[in-house]
Amino acid sequence: GFLSGPYQATEQLRIARxxxxxxxxxxSTGRLENWYFSDNDRTxxxxxxxFTREHTAVCKTMPEPIEGGCVMNTSECLEALPExxxxxxxxxxxxxxxxACMQLLETYQRQAKDAAPAPARSEPPMP
Structure with missing residues (x-):
C-alpha cells in the first residue's frame, strides 16, 4: 500500500494484518510500526x-514479490539495512x-570518504 498526505512524499508500505x-x-523510510483497527474496522x-474510512474501495493488486527479496521479507530486510x-x-x-536506495547511497559516501587521502595541511603544526 501507500501512505500519502498533502505535505509529504508518498511512502510505499508493506502491510500484514x-x-x-x-x-x-x-x-520508503525503513520504519516498522504496528497500527491498530477499531470502530468495526473503520478507524x-x-x-x-x-485514519477514518469514509468509503470502501478495492485495493490495487500488488506486484508479485521477488523470492528472498526485501518486499517478501520486509521486517528482516528493514532491520538488516544498516549492516x-x-x-x-x-x-x-x-x-x-x-x-535501501538511501542506505546504499550513504554506504557509498562513507566508503568514498574512508578511501580519500587525508587533506594536506597548508600550515605547519604549532610547536
Missing amino acids: QEDVLGTGNL ISTPYRE AEPLKLHAWCAEGVGA
Missing part, C-alpha cells in the same frame, strides 16, 4: 495520526525499496 493489528513496514490508529552489504542493498533498491 493479524486480528486488530496492522503491521507496517515502510519501504486505524497509528503513533502519529488516526547490509552494497550488493544486497542494490538488489533491494532495484525492488523499489527507497530506504
